[in-house]
Amino acid sequence: xxxxxxxxxxxxxxxxxxxxxxxxxxxxxxxxxxxxxxxxxxxxxxxxxxxxxxxxxxxxxxxxxxxxxxxxxxxxxxxxxxxxxxxxxxxxxxxxxxxxxxxxxxxxxxxxxxxxxxxxxxxxxxxxxxxxxxxxxxxxxxxxxxxxxxxxxxxxxxxxxxxxxxxxxxxxxxxxxxxxxxxxxxxxxxxxxxxxxxxxxxxxxxxxxxxxxxxxxxxxxxxxxxxxxxxxxxxxxxxxxxxxxxxxxxxxxxxxxxxxxxxxxxxxxxxxxxxxxxxxxxxxxxxxxxxxxxxxxxxxx
Amino acid sequence: xxxxxxxxxxxxxxxxxxxxxxxxxxxxxxxxxxxxxxxxxxxxxxxxxxxxxxxxxxxxxxxxxxxxxxxxxxxxxxxxxxxxxxxxxxxxxxxxxxxxxxxxxxxxxxxxxxxxxxxxxxxxxxxxxxxxxxxxxxxxxxxxxxxxxxxxxxxxxxxxxxxxxxxxxxxxxxxxxxxxxxxxxxxxxxxxxxxxxxxxxxxxxxxxxxxxxxxxxxxxxxxxxxxxxxxxxxxxxxxxxxxxxxxxxxxxxxxxxxxxxxxxxxxxxxxxxxxxxxxxxxxxxxxxxxxxxxxxxxxxxxxxxxxxxxxxxxxxxxxxxxxxxxxxxxxxxxxxxxxxxxxxxxxxxxxxxxxxxxxxxxxxxxxxxxxxxx
Numbered sequence: 099x100x101x102x103x104x105x106x107x108x109x110x111x112x113x114x115x116x117x118x119x120x121x122x123x124x125x126x127x128x129x130x131x132x133x134x135x136x137x138x139x140x141x142x143x144x145x146x147x148x149x150x151x152x153x154x155x156x157x158x159x160x161x162x163x164x165x166x167x168x169x170x171x172x173x174x175x176x177x178x179x180x181x182x183x184x185x186x187x188x189x190x191x192x193x194x195x196x197x198x199x200x201x202x203x204x205x206x207x208x209x210x211x212x213x214x215x216x217x218x219x220x221x222x223x224x225x226x227x228x229x230x231x232x233x234x235x236x237x238x239x240x241x242x243x244x245x246x247x248x249x250x251x252x253x254x255x256x257x258x259x260x261x262x263x264x265x266x267x268x269x270x271x272x273x274x275x276x277x278x279x280x281x282x283x284x285x286x287x288x289x290x291x292x293x294x295x296x297x298x299x300x301x302x303x304x305x306x307x308x309x310x311x312x313x314x315x316x317x318x319x320x321x322x323x324x325x326x327x328x329x330x331x332x333x334x335x336x337x338x339x340x341x342x343x344x345x346x347x348x349x350x351x352x353x354x355x356x357x358x359x360x361x362x363x364x365x366x367x368x369x370x371x372x373x374x375x376x377x378x379x380x381x382x383x384x385x386x387x388x389x390x391x392x393x394x395x396x397x398x399x
Numbered sequence: 400x401x402x403x404x405x406x407x408x409x410x411x412x413x414x415x416x417x418x419x420x421x422x423x424x425x426x427x428x429x430x431x432x433x434x435x436x437x438x439x440x441x442x443x444x445x446x447x448x449x450x451x452x453x454x455x456x457x458x459x460x461x462x463x464x465x466x467x468x469x470x471x472x473x474x475x476x477x478x479x480x481x482x483x484x485x486x487x488x489x490x491x492x493x494x495x496x497x498x499x500x501x502x503x504x505x506x507x508x509x510x511x512x513x514x515x516x517x518x519x520x521x522x523x524x525x526x527x528x529x530x531x532x533x534x535x536x537x538x539x540x541x542x543x544x545x546x547x548x549x550x551x552x553x554x555x556x557x558x559x560x561x562x563x564x565x566x567x568x569x570x571x572x573x574x575x576x577x578x579x580x581x582x583x584x585x586x587x588x589x590x591x592x593x594x595x596x597x598x599x600x601x602x603x604x605x606x607x608x609x610x611x612x613x614x615x616x617x618x619x620x621x622x623x624x625x626x627x628x629x630x631x632x633x634x635x636x637x638x639x640x641x642x643x644x645x646x647x648x649x650x651x652x653x654x655x656x657x658x659x660x661x662x663x664x665x666x667x668x669x670x671x672x673x674x675x676x677x678x679x680x681x682x683x684x685x686x687x688x689x690x691x692x693x694x695x696x697x698x699x700x701x702x703x704x705x706x707x708x709x710x711x712x713x714x715x716x717x718x719x720x721x722x723x724x725x726x727x728x729x730x731x732x733x734x735x736x737x738x739x740x741x742x743x744x745x746x747x748x749x750x751x752x753x754x755x756x757x758x759x760x761x762x763x764x765x766x767x768x769x770x771x772x773x
Contacts, residue, residue, distance in 0.1 A: 302477070304507065305503075305506060309506075
């Protein structure tokens with residue numbers, strides 16, 4: 099979880115922190131107009147450097163989004179005119195639409211399966227003691243540590259050895275494999291924070307293990323379950339490397355489709371597709387976060 | 400031993416081991432119907448483990464637990480029909496108060512109207528009738544405690560188990576809740592096992608107190624029994640303020656033991672005490688005398704109960720003013736004694752020479768291992 103969460107969350111979080119720090123600094127300077135701060139150049143340099151880093155990181159994304167609305171076929175500035183034509187072309191492109199459907203179905207199924215297994219595994223890890231627990235826990239997390247190329251090749255060779263043909267089901271299994279560690283880590287962290295006493299109380303009132311899980315544990319676990327599903331979905335939706343190894347011929351997900359399109363030519367459709375993916379992968383967590391907060395507020399009356 | 404049907408919970412030679420560590424051993428205890436039994440002891444004495452074994456939250460290593468005459472060793476917790484109140488209430492944060500209280504009723508085949516009526520009555524019982532639609536996070540600690548109690552009693556359990564339910568409350572509220580809890584228990588007439596490390600709670604609420612230490616029962620008795628007639632040094636020191644004096648038996652006649660208290664440093668004249676006891680003591684035997692700090696009276700002698708009165712002199716070295724009472728430290732016969740007396744018009748002052756009185760019935764003699772002589 100840490101790697102991906104951080105690589106995803108850090109830019110935004112540290113940007114906010116940076117802004118807060120910068121604003122704080124500004125306020126402090128303004129609050130004491132008479133006091134001269136001895137070396138203002140140090141802070142200015144840091145501020146400048148941070149701004150440049152963010153520009154460097156976000157400029158390419160901004161360019162993609164901007165160019166997707168360009169009416170010209172060639173990706174040059176200044177923009178010639180505003181148009182939705184590349185989005186329309188995208189909609190008309192059967193290969194892309196089908197790749198999109200594949201990605202969505204794959205993402206949702208991965209999220210559901212991965213989260214279900216992840217919850218069960220976390221419950222076993224946090225609530226029960228059994229021999230080999232440490233080993234299994236490590237095994238559950240390992241896919242994060244193994245480079246995806248290695249994982250991709252390994253699973254492929256394994257399937258070849260078993261003489262199982264590639265299929266959508268195997269691709270799905272692969273995606274579950276790479277997303278499971280993230281779900282397990284998120285759900286385990288939350289489960290550790292939920293005191294077993296709630297479950298004990300439920301059982302003392304007459305609920306059996308299943309009823310306790312569905313009426314007490316799962317509702318309390320819901321934020322982590324949502325977060326885990328979101329992780330699983332976005333990771334599955336974004337994955338290129340392993341998917342290239344595992345997909346059967348003819349099946350394309352959005353990233354592999356883009357990859358394939360790039361091999362022929364750089365079409366502005368790709369910019370439009372990129373914009374759609376950015377909107378989707380950014381808005382999904384935001385919506386989920388908003389929903390979570392809305393539920394939390396609803397829960398408190 | 401009472402008839403089996405009058406016993407709500409019976410523990411027979413119950414034992415609990417965690418690996419090589421014995422958390423509870425030799426636990427044999429009857430909890431009669433309708434009675435309020437307290438497991439009292441310092442942390443780590445096995446009282447909570449015992450409660451959790453009765454609840455079914457811990458397995459039993461050896462022995463047998465029976466609830467209403469039914470062996471429950473292998474019965475899972477959700478089939479034991481118990482009401483458990485936990486230390487931190489454990490109200491389900493995602494459910495309204497009404498849903499929290501009604502939780503257990505879902506598993507007890509009731510129609511909705513009956514269930515709602517029961518919830519309403521339980522909330523009335525704990526005197527919080529208007530909070531049904533609120534959530535646990537919106538209630539104070541004391542209110543949450545009452546809801547936790549309502550949730551436990553609404554299912555009409557065979558036994559009520561309370562695991563330090565008052566320890567999370569602040570002092571004033573704790574005393575109020577103590578009275579409330581006892582009132583509710585009386586009204587329901589339900590057998591209750593209460594776990595606490597607070598001697599005040601144990602003495603105030605219980606019909607029977609079980610003092611535990613190191614996984615074992617030290618003494619079982621009424622609050623007056625364990626307080627006034629401790630059978631071991633542990634019990635005497637755990638409950639109240641006690642003086643422990645080393646002494647030698649000088650004479651035994653007719654249930655009255657004459658002892659010479661060992662003088663401390665300073666070569667003072669030893670105090671000689673006559674103490675009523677049924678124990679068999681030999682002349683010259685080394686023993687320990689336990690005297691409660693409030694049984695020693697400064698100045699005025701207490702009303703005699705027929706036995707002889709011990710009277711000796713001492714010097715007040717320190718006065719600890721406590722409002723209603725004063726705690727005096729008195730040096731007598733080379734020994735430092737604690738004395739707690741109500742303050743009348745003229746409390747003794749530091750340096751005062753005072754006369755101390757002790758009824759022969761107001762002390763306990765333990766053998767030199769710190770246990771009652773048999």
